[in-house]
Amino acid sequence: MASIPSLAVSGGAVATAFRAVLAADAHKPPPGSVGFDKGNSYQGSTQVLENGRLEAPPRPLDAQEAMAMLKEGQSVQSAMYVPLLHRCIETGSLGGAKALHGHMVKTGTIVDIFVATSLVNVYMRCGNSQDARNLFDEMPEKNVVTWTALITGYTLNSQPVLALEVFVEMLKLGRYPSDYTLGGMLSACVASHNIDLGKQVHGYTIKYGAASITSIGNSLCRLYTKSGNLESGIRAFKRIPDKNVITWTTMISACAEDENYTELGLNLFLDMLKGEVMPNEFTLTSVMSLCGTSLDMNLGKQVQGFCFKIGCATNLPVKNSTMYLYLRKGETEEAMRLFEEMEDNSVITWNAMISGFAQIMDSAKDDLHARSRGFQALKIFRDLVRSAMKPDLFTFSSILSVCSTMMALEQGEQIHAQTIKTGFLSDVVVNSALVNMYNKCGCIEYATKAFVEMPTRTLVTWTSMISGYSQHGRPHDAIQLFEDMILAGAKPNEITFVSLLSACSYAGLVEEAMRYFDMMQNEYHIEPLMDHYGCMIDMFVRLGRLDDAYAFIKRKGFEPNEAIWSSLVAGCRSHGNMELAFYAADRLLELKPKVVETYVLLLNMYISTGRWRDVARVRKLSKHEDLGILRDRSWITIRDKVYFFKADDRSHPQSTELYQLLETLLEKAKAIGYEPYQNTELYDSEEDGKPAAGSLKHHSERLAVALGLLKAPPGVTVRITKNITMCRDCHSSIKFFSLLANREIVVRDSKRLHKFKDGRCSCGDFDVRNMDPLLALSTVGG
Numbered sequence: 001m002a003s004i005p006s007l008a009v010s011g012g013a014v015a016t017a018f019r020a021v022l023a024a025d026a027h028k029p030p031p032g033s034v035g036f037d038k039g040n041s042y043q044g045s046t047q048v049l050e051n052g053r054l055e056a057p058p059r060p061l062d063a064q065e066a067m068a069m070l071k072e073g074q075s076v077q078s079a080m081y082v083p084l085l086h087r088c089i090e091t092g093s094l095g096g097a098k099a100l101h102g103h104m105v106k107t108g109t110i111v112d113i114f115v116a117t118s119l120v121n122v123y124m125r126c127g128n129s130q131d132a133r134n135l136f137d138e139m140p141e142k143n144v145v146t147w148t149a150l151i152t153g154y155t156l157n158s159q160p161v162l163a164l165e166v167f168v169e170m171l172k173l174g175r176y177p178s179d180y181t182l183g184g185m186l187s188a189c190v191a192s193h194n195i196d197l198g199k200q201v202h203g204y205t206i207k208y209g210a211a212s213i214t215s216i217g218n219s220l221c222r223l224y225t226k227s228g229n230l231e232s233g234i235r236a237f238k239r240i241p242d243k244n245v246i247t248w249t250t251m252i253s254a255c256a257e258d259e260n261y262t263e264l265g266l267n268l269f270l271d272m273l274k275g276e277v278m279p280n281e282f283t284l285t286s287v288m289s290l291c292g293t294s295l296d297m298n299l300g301k302q303v304q305g306f307c308f309k310i311g312c313a314t315n316l317p318v319k320n321s322t323m324y325l326y327l328r329k330g331e332t333e334e335a336m337r338l339f340e341e342m343e344d345n346s347v348i349t350w351n352a353m354i355s356g357f358a359q360i361m362d363s364a365k366d367d368l369h370a371r372s373r374g375f376q377a378l379k380i381f382r383d384l385v386r387s388a389m390k391p392d393l394f395t396f397s398s399i400l401s402v403c404s405t406m407m408a409l410e411q412g413e414q415i416h417a418q419t420i421k422t423g424f425l426s427d428v429v430v431n432s433a434l435v436n437m438y439n440k441c442g443c444i445e446y447a448t449k450a451f452v453e454m455p456t457r458t459l460v461t462w463t464s465m466i467s468g469y470s471q472h473g474r475p476h477d478a479i480q481l482f483e484d485m486i487l488a489g490a491k492p493n494e495i496t497f498v499s500l501l502s503a504c505s506y507a508g509l510v511e512e513a514m515r516y517f518d519m520m521q522n523e524y525h526i527e528p529l530m531d532h533y534g535c536m537i538d539m540f541v542r543l544g545r546l547d548d549a550y551a552f553i554k555r556k557g558f559e560p561n562e563a564i565w566s567s568l569v570a571g572c573r574s575h576g577n578m579e580l581a582f583y584a585a586d587r588l589l590e591l592k593p594k595v596v597e598t599y600v601l602l603l604n605m606y607i608s609t610g611r612w613r614d615v616a617r618v619r620k621l622s623k624h625e626d627l628g629i630l631r632d633r634s635w636i637t638i639r640d641k642v643y644f645f646k647a648d649d650r651s652h653p654q655s656t657e658l659y660q661l662l663e664t665l666l667e668k669a670k671a672i673g674y675e676p677y678q679n680t681e682l683y684d685s686e687e688d689g690k691p692a693a694g695s696l697k698h699h700s701e702r703l704a705v706a707l708g709l710l711k712a713p714p715g716v717t718v719r720i721t722k723n724i725t726m727c728r729d730c731h732s733s734i735k736f737f738s739l740l741a742n743r744e745i746v747v748r749d750s751k752r753l754h755k756f757k758d759g760r761c762s763c764g765d766f767d768v769r770n771m772d773p774l775l776a777l778s779t780v781g782g
């Protein structure tokens with residue numbers, strides 16, 4: 001699974017909001033001033049002349065006047081440069097700054113500490129930190145304002161490490177930092193993620209009695225919350241006597257980014273209102289995002305009302321997070337309405353819609369709903385591409401994950417092309433999402449190509465590719481890639497080991513599996529989880545080494561789950577060890593299974609062995625657990641369209657042709673060795689006395705395959721997703737279809753990926769013994 005930031009969008013919105021809060025923060029001087037301490041400002045200060053008389057402050061000039069005076073060569077006062085320097089900042093004119101610099105040197109005004117300091121600031125704000133530093137070094141005299149200008153300037157120019165160095169330099173020279181210096185330093189620590197130095201600066205703020213100054217306190221809150229230390233952030237927060245809107249917003253938005261602090265965030269918001277501090281749009285955006293996490297529609301609506309009241313309902317981040325809340329709450333129509341009404345949306349808006357639909361798709365109970373949500377996401381993406389807006393990283397990773405889930409290869413390929421066009425292909429997150437998409441769509445070659453071409457790889461990418469090989473029945477490639485990964489210095493995690501062990505299990509490589517199982521614990525200190533045990537036990541079951549499987553189950557500190565007991569039951573059955581099978585079945589029933597397939601497995605076993613009392617017991621339990629019915633559904637994408645099939649579906653306009661094609665294929669298949677699955681078990685029936693799903697021949701995936709063979713262009717792989725596991729008979733017949741039609745057919749069912757080619761399946765038929773045909777009988781078409 002590619003690393004798609006959870007709540008990416010609201011997180012992004014908060015980040016944007018946060019940047020704006022940062023920009024608006026009080027400790028940061030407005031453009032044009034260097035955060036001069038009071039009384040240090042040149043303009044407006046009164047000067048005491050030698051004779052003790054006060055001279056009126058120089059009249060503030062505008063830029064034109066100043067320029068004119070300089071040109072006329074009147075006696076030059078430093079103050080004349082001030083409006084011109086401001087102008088350079090406003091227009092970002094580095095050339096202008098350099099010209100003024102030259103002029104100051106000529107007139108000798110450069111020795112004026114105030115003017116020179118202003119020029120350091122101008123260079124920094126025009127993005128030229130080197131000239132700022134050169135000038136700084138040439139200054140014969142420097143005061144704390146000069147030092148601060150250099151420090152905040154480096155942070156502004158994304159060179160926080162240099163800022164930190166200057167700060168250390170300053171302290172070594174015995175200079176005392178001002179509140180502004182400390183505030184600037186804290187910002188540098190936040191920007192460079194240097195929490196240790198940040199803590200030291202925190203010490204200074206206490207030493208200089210500055211910790212209770214609101215702007216410094218705000219910086220401390222930001223330092224701790226941004227470094228993931230929310231508890232320390234809260235402590236710093238509590239020590240601020242005069243909390244302003246920035247203080248509250250800093251903490252609330254920090255809570256909005258960590259799901260564990262949702263409640264605290266909402267409580268802080270209430271406290272803020274009680275303290276009569278007026279929230280701003282950034283606060284409200286974060287609160288909306290908190291409502292999104294806690295799915296608190298009620299509060300969300302109140303906040304929405306509040307936004308109207310204070311007039312920020314039309315503010316884009318507020319609108320985005322409101323829309324996202326409706327989406328998360330499943331109120332898609334309202335969300336769509338808000339979306340369509342927005343005239344001035346941003347890419348964040350589009351991302352919120354796409355990832356919102358992707359999330360409800362993933363959490364949808366019902367496959368049909370999931371599909372339709374996925375479609376909406378794809379449609380919104382298409383509209384985005386047509387609009388003037390440019391998709392970004394989050395857009396691509398969300399939409400590619402939608403394609404993976406829907407197995408929409410064609411759309412995925414188009415998006416791949418988009419990533420090349422927009423230059424996002426080089427991004428590791430997008431690239432990982434691509435590898436994942438190709439793997440999930442059964443295109444191992446494309447996935448490999450994308451993987452090989454990646455300039456850098458993350459743990460997620462390595463793991464995704466190892467899992468891809470494992471799923472595609474290429475265990476040796478998976479193992480080789482794991483070894484390459486270690487050589488490349490990447491550190492595997494528990495998910496990597498699941499894929500690796502599953503590859504070993506698939507290939508029956510007992511020795512390797514044991515070695516990796518030990519390596520995981522001893523070298524990487526990862527305690528085995530259920531899935532790791534599952535792979536090992538599965539392997540022994542497949543090899544018929546039931547005693548070894550049982551020994552593994554009996555390991556200390558391990559409680560097998562439903563899937564593992566089921567695997568053992570199925571394995572024992574197929575290897576004829578009924579004693580162990582019945583024992584495992586009893587343990588399985590003690591767990592009160594939750595999966596319908598488990599009941600089918602048990603029913604099959606008890607019916608075929610004539611244990612009617614157990615049959616009744618299983619039936620009773622299954623009723624009690626109220627599992628609903630297994631619904632058999634398949635989807636196939638052909639070109640841009642998706643077709644949906646139930647079992648025995650006759651709703652497709654070409655269904656006569658489809659059924660005819662299936663008959664023909666089955667006849668041909670029988671001629672070359674296909675044996676339809678016949679078993680007395682088939683006569684078990686539902687209470688109304690007739691089989692619920694009709695014939696095995698018309699399971700949904702077969703109808704989908706028939707349509708694919710009929711309509712997909714020659715040579716194109718037929719790709720199908722199925723919501724439950726395939727049955728043995730479908731699996732076997734589709735192997736023959738792939739041979740007869742000379743076509744690659746990929747079916748991704750709820751358990752794994754089957755790639756049928758030339759009469760074989762990539763799964764190696766290992767799971768087939770778990771695919772009981774009785775599934776058909778407890779499966780309902782409608």
Ligand SMILES: [Zn+2]
Pocket residue numbers: 696699726727728729730731
């Ligand atoms: Zn079937």
Ligand SMILES: [Zn+2]
Pocket residue numbers: 731753754755761762763764765
């Ligand atoms: Zn298979």
